[in-house]
Each structure stands twice: as C-alpha cells, then as structure tokens.
Amino acid sequence: MAGRTSSSRGMSKTDRATVRKAKVLSGASMKRGARVKAGARDRGLTLLPKAKLLEIMDLMVKSRVLEERLIKVYKTGDAFFWIGGPGEEAFGVSLGMHVDKGHGPAHDFLHLHYRCTPTLIAMGMPMIDSLRLIMNRATDPSTGGRNFANHYCFPKWNVVPVSSPIEVQYGMAVGTGLAQRRRRLAGEKSGVSIITGGDAGTAEGDFASCLIWSSRPGAELPMYITVQNNKWGISTSFDAQHGEKHIADRGKAFGIRTSVVNGNDPVEAYLAIEQDLAYIRKTGRPVLTEFMVSRLYGHSSASGANREAGEDCVETFEKRLVDARMIPATHVKELWQKYDDESRAAAEQVRSEPVPTPESVWEHVYVGSENGDWRKF
Ligand SMILES: Cc1ncc(C[n+]2csc(CCOP(=O)(O)OP(=O)(O)O)c2C)c(N)n1
Ligand SMILES: [Mg+2]
Helix, strand or coil: CCCCCCCCCCCCHHHHHHHHHHHHHHHHHHHHCCCCCCCCCCHHHHCCCHHHHHHHHHHHHHHHHHHHHHHHHHHCCCCCCCCCCCCCHHHHHHHHHHCCCCCCCCCCEEECCCCCHHHHHHHCCCHHHHHHHHCCCCCCCCCCCCCCCCCCCEHHHCECCCCCCCCHHHHHHHHHHHHHHHHHHCCCCCCCEEECCECHHHHCHHHHHHHHHHCCCCCCCCEEEEEEECCEECCEEHHHCCCCCCCCHHHHCCCCEEEEEECCCHHHHHHHHHHHHHHHHHHCCCEEEEEECCCCCCCCHHHCCCCCCCCCHHHHHHHHHHHCCCCCHHHHHHHHHHHHHHHHHHHHHHHCCCCCCHHHHHCCCCHHHCCCCHHHC
C-alpha cells in the first residue's frame, strides 16, 4: 500500500511536524503488513493519544455494524436496495472527526457520495436515521423516505443531498467553494468544501472541472478534493482503465497539493486529513488526496451485497489495539454486541413507522413546494 507522499510547499512548523509523524507512520504501516506481533511496538499507535485511538475504533465498529444491519434489512426484504461503505471506515470516520460542523458557509460543506455512513456516524448521526432512509419511512430526516440507502442530506450540517448520478458532487462543490472564498476575502469565518467520491467516477468531466475551478491562479478555492480508490467501478477494474499511476497525480498539473494515503489505516488517514484541512484552512488553497480503500461487500445489492476479499480496516485496527494491549479482546466483543443490539432495536422501531403519503412526493422539490406539482401547470 502506498505511503503518504506530499510536497512541503507552504507548510508551517506544525505542518512539518505532522509530516514527520506521517513519515514515521508510513514506515510502520509498510512493515506492519498483515499483522503486528503481540507485544511488538506498533509505532503508528504512538502518534495519537490512546483516548483518540479508542474513539476512532468505537466509531469504526459502530459504522460497520450499522452497514451490516442495513444489508440484513435489505436481505430480509425490508428494503429495496443497499449501497454503502463497509471498507471505508478508517477514512470515513477520520474525515467525520475533523469536520467543522454547522450550517452555512462559515462551516464546512460536505459533498459526499453513497459510501459515507462512517463520516456521518462520526459526525453524530444516530443509527436509526440511516435505517429510516433505507426502509423508506416518512420519518427519514434526509429525504422523507424517498431516496436510496446512504443518500443522506442534513442541511443543519451542510451535508448536501448525495446524488445517484456519480461525480456531479465534484462540480457542484465549486459553488460552495466560491462562496467560501468570498467570505475569506471579506475577512469572515469560512469553512472548507469537502468532496468524497470513487475512483471510476474521476473519468468524468466533473472531476476535471473541479481541478480546474479550484486551482485558477489567484482565485484558488478552499476545497478538499478526496477520492476513495477501491480499484473498482461496479465490475470494471481500475487497472484496465487508468494510464496514470495515481489519480492524485492529476492534481499536480494544476499546482494542487496532492498525496496518496493508505485509507485502510485509521491513524495514517486521521493524520493526513488533519494536515490537509489545516493547510486548506490556513491558505484557502485546494488539496487532492487519494485514499486507497477496500470494497468489502461488492458494489451494492445489485451485485449481491456478499462479503468479498480485501483488507478489513476494522479487523486490522482491532487486532493492532489488542496486540498492543491497549484494549482486551473482550472489550471488542462487547462493543460489537452493544452496537448490534442498538441497530437491531432501531430496525424494529423503524418497521413500525409510517411510509410516506402519496401527496408528499411533491414536497421538497422546489423551495416552499412552489410549482412542485407539474400537473397544476
Ligand atoms: C453519471 C453516472 N454514470 C454511471 C452511473 C452508474 N454507476 C453507478 S456507481 C458506478 C461506479 C462508480 O465507481 P466509483 O466511482 O469507483 O465508486 P465506487 O462505487 O467504487 O465507490 C457507476 C458507473 C451513475 N450512477 N451515474
Ligand atoms: Mg471504485
């Protein structure tokens, strides 16, 4: 797995210290391979406080349990479709922990894709709201029971609606990036426009538009452009499609700071995101980071939603913490059980909640539902 690589242009002392940490970490991740010997020193685990490591693990387990519950709900016929993010927890949770959460351009905007459950769990989304969405209940706060699994929308946190057409979020994010740049120029508090998306989608023009718009000389935008590379686009392999070695390399042509990160290592991902966001908040310039991740249940329910091969970041991280004697193995079991119980109870409750009324199909199409019903034209 690629270690983090980055340029030191425009770095502060703190940035450089974080890079040093990341370098130590890269060495640790490469050596680690499949397992850490019991009692051996895992240098990566020394880079974050123990409480932070345990918080990350807790959120990763919670996200995984939720996704597996969503799959069960789909397989028992309580939902029509599943798509989601098992395998992206190390990256997604780390991202969610760094978001400046709030409403309006003073805070970060999130232009996410359909594998973003870990990010929202880390931001504080209750499990039950994800179940309401997949089970299409009127109580679903994202869409009133009208959209697919993992197609979230939380205006109170600037989480714009997740789109089924892939990659459009990279173009749309330019809009909030421009608004945030204007605020910066006016000396007002301003957030970052954060984008997530898959590797295959970068073949679309929206990705190129994003690189171009975010890096116009003298008009750079505070955008965090991330790609989660699981090396698949449904059933098309990355290796057969991409002449470039790394997707991130494409940012170099635009003078964008880029790096490739092991997205299966939560410590490496956490530190990379911390450093990237600090740079964007300070300079107002974009960053493009590619996170190498796994796709553990295939593309979606359309491909079966069955467990597949690939590094499991939750399993690997748990083992590291147990081997380093930071937690007893029994604690891990209890954690899974706790979230399994919570997700089961939530699914039970959602089953009894109402589905949307037929008339509600016109709601939230236009502001104030004005002209929502085309039959009235
Ligand atoms: C504009 C558009 N083209 C095609 C599709 C069909 N489609 C859905 S997901 C997908 C593959 C996306 O792969 P990638 O971007 O690597 O993301 P991943 O699903 O692997 O996370 C495709 C082609 C779509 N939804 N939207
Ligand atoms: Mg992919």
